[in-house]
Amino acid sequence: MVIIDGAQGEGGGQILRSSLALSLVTGKPVTVHGIRARRKKPGLMRQHLTAVDAAATVGAAKVSGAALGSRGLCFTPERVTPGEYRFSVGTAGSCTLVLQTVLPALMTADGASRLTLEGGTHNPMAPPYDFLAETFLPVLERMGPCVTPALVRPGFYPAGGGCFTVDIAPSKRLTPLVLEERGALRRCSARAVVANLPEDIAHRELKTVHEELRWPWENLRTQEIADGPGPGNVLMLTVESEALTEVFTGFGQRGVPARQVARRAVGLVRTYLDAGVPVGPFLADQLLIPMAMAGGGVFRTVAPTLHLKTNMDVVRRFLDVDIALTEHGANDWRVVAEG
Numbered sequence: 001m002v003i004i005d006g007a008q009g010e011g012g013g014q015i016l017r018s019s020l021a022l023s024l025v026t027g028k029p030v031t032v033h034g035i036r037a038r039r040k041k042p043g044l045m046r047q048h049l050t051a052v053d054a055a056a057t058v059g060a061a062k063v064s065g066a067a068l069g070s071r072g073l074c075f076t077p078e079r080v081t082p083g084e085y086r087f088s089v090g091t092a093g094s095c096t097l098v099l100q101t102v103l104p105a106l107m108t109a110d111g112a113s114r115l116t117l118e119g120g121t122h123n124p125m126a127p128p129y130d131f132l133a134e135t136f137l138p139v140l141e142r143m144g145p146c147v148t149p150a151l152v153r154p155g156f157y158p159a160g161g162g163c164f165t166v167d168i169a170p171s172k173r174l175t176p177l178v179l180e181e182r183g184a185l186r187r188c189s190a191r192a193v194v195a196n197l198p199e200d201i202a203h204r205e206l207k208t209v210h211e212e213l214r215w216p217w218e219n220l221r222t223q224e225i226a227d228g229p230g231p232g233n234v235l236m237l238t239v240e241s242e243a244l245t246e247v248f249t250g251f252g253q254r255g256v257p258a259r260q261v262a263r264r265a266v267g268l269v270r271t272y273l274d275a276g277v278p279v280g281p282f283l284a285d286q287l288l289i290p291m292a293m294a295g296g297g298v299f300r301t302v303a304p305t306l307h308l309k310t311n312m313d314v315v316r317r318f319l320d321v322d323i324a325l326t327e328h329g330a331n332d333w334r335v336v337a338e339g
Contacts (some may be wrong), residue, residue: 159230183242
C-alpha cells in the first residue's frame with residue numbers, strides 16, 4: 001500500500017489524480033489522506049469524485065472514502081480494462097482532468113479505448129481542450145500511443161455543459177522522450193473565443209496581443225459561439241516551433257477588463273519565448289508521468305512550478321525512477337528521468 005499525503009507540496013487535486021493514475025499503471029493500492037488540504041474548500045469536489053469513479057471503473061477498483069468533502073481515500077485496483085466509457089462531471093468542473101487520471105493506464109492497455117467526457121472543457125483551473133489537442137497529445141504520440149481528441153461542444157466555467165471524445169490506440173511500451181531544443185519559430189497566432197458574449201471583447205483582447213507582441217493581424221482571429229450552454233471567453237496564444245506547438249491561455253472573468261486578460265496571457269508567452277526552451281510550464285507537468293513510465297527521458301523547460309515538484313514526489317512513490325532537476329540559467333531547467 002502506497003501512502004500519500006495530500007497536503008504535501010501544492011496540496012491540491014493533482015496529487016489525488018496522479019496517485020490514482022499511477023495506482024492504475026502499477027497495480028499498487030494507494031491511500032491518500034489530507035486530500036486538497038491547501039485549498040479553500042478541502043476534500044473531494046464533484047470533478048474529483050468523477051476522476052475517482054473513472055479510475056475505479058477503468059481499473060475495476062475497490063474504493064472507500066469516495067464522497068463529497070471526503071479528505072481520505074483508499075483505492076485498490078484489480079485490472080485495467082480498455083473499452084468504451086462515458087464520464088460526466090455534472091458541473092463546470094474540468095473533464096480534461098478526468099482524462100488526465102485514466103489516460104496513462106489506457107494508453108498502455110491491451111486494447112483500444114474510446115472515452116466521452118462531459119463537463120468543463122475550458123476551465124481556468126485546468127488545461128483547456130485546445131492545449132490537450134494541440135500541445136500535449138501530439139507530443140505524447142511521439143512516445144508511442146495515438147490519442148485522437150474531437151471537440152463536440154465547448155463548456156466554459158461556470159455553466160459547463162461541454163463534451164469531447166478521445167480515441168486511444170495504446171502502445172505497450174513508451175519510447176523515452178527527448179526535448180532539449182525548441183528550434184526556429186514557425187508561426188505565432190492567437191484566437192479569441194466568446195460564447196454568448198459581445199464579440200468586441202475578443203477584438204480588444206486581440207488588439208492587446210498585436211500591440212504587446214507585434215504579431216501580424218492576419219494571424220489573429222475571433223470565434224463566436226452563439227449556442228453554447230453559458231457565457232464564456234478564452235484567449236489562446238499559439239507558438240509553433242520546430243520542436244512542438246505550445247498553447248497559452250487567458251480566461252475572461254466578470255469584472256476583469258479584456259486588456260488585462262490578454263496581458264496575463266501575453267506575459268506567459270513572453271516568459272516562454274525569452275527562456276528559449278521547448279517545454280512550457282504546463283506541458284512539463286503533463287509530461288512527467290509518461291516520461292517516468294517510459295523509464296527515461298529528458299526535456300528543458302522554464303523554472304519548475306510547485307505542481308511539477310509535487311508531481312515528481314508522487315511519481316517516485318510508485319515507480320523506480322530517478323527524476324532530477326538541474327538549473328542551467330535563470331529560466332532554463334533540465335528535467336531528466338532515469339529508470
